[in-house]
Amino acid sequence: MKRVITYGTFDLLHYGHINLLKRAKQLGDYLIVGLSTDEFNAIKGKKSYFSYEERKMLLESIRYVDLVIPEKNWEQKIDDVIKYHVDTFVIGDDWEGKFDYLNKYVNVIYLKRTPEVSTTAIKENLKKETKL
Ligand code: C2G
Numbered sequence: 001m002k003r004v005i006t007y008g009t010f011d012l013l014h015y016g017h018i019n020l021l022k023r024a025k026q027l028g029d030y031l032i033v034g035l036s037t038d039e040f041n042a043i044k045g046k047k048s049y050f051s052y053e054e055r056k057m058l059l060e061s062i063r064y065v066d067l068v069i070p071e072k073n074w075e076q077k078i079d080d081v082i083k084y085h086v087d088t089f090v091i092g093d094d095w096e097g098k099f100d101y102l103n104k105y106v107n108v109i110y111l112k113r114t115p116e117v118s119t120t121a122i123k124e125n126l127k128k129e130t131k132l
Pocket residue numbers: 006007008009010011016017019020036044071074090091092093094095112113114115116117118119
């Protein structure tokens with residue numbers, strides 16, 4: 001069984017996230033998602049609209065996702081890939097190069113981000129519309 005892992009906040013779930021998760025699952029048979037906790041989001045400088053529990057429930061309802069674990073810090077990835085016997089780490093290419101250190105343990109793959117959609121853009125557009 002080929003196991004794949006990815007990490008993220010996945011707030012205001014949109015088709016860019018789904019495109020990523022779908023392609024991630026195509027790289028193996030079992031997909032683990034390290035979901036950023038609300039506390040780790042604060043460290044990342046993000047405040048998500050949905051709580052960790054709400055974002056976890058959404059992710060667990062996606063057919064491509066087999067397991068959701070909490071992402072609490074930047075340092076846990078090596079332990080995670082060992083603990084969960086992961087073969088491949090995958091993430092969007094906005095992170096290109098940032099996780100090459102994991103190459104010692106797993107395949108590291110950066111997938112093309114889906115252009116034009118982002119949680120930030122959604123929030124900005126909604127703000128604009130409500131101002132009209
Ligand atoms: N993504 C994408 N296309 C978009 C938006 C996001 O492919 N239009 C991908 C990102 O590249 C990432 C995943 O969807 O692989 C989740 O995106 P975010 O929730 O923004 O994750 P991020 O805040 O980048 O957290 O330790 C890693 C971090 O937790 C990643």
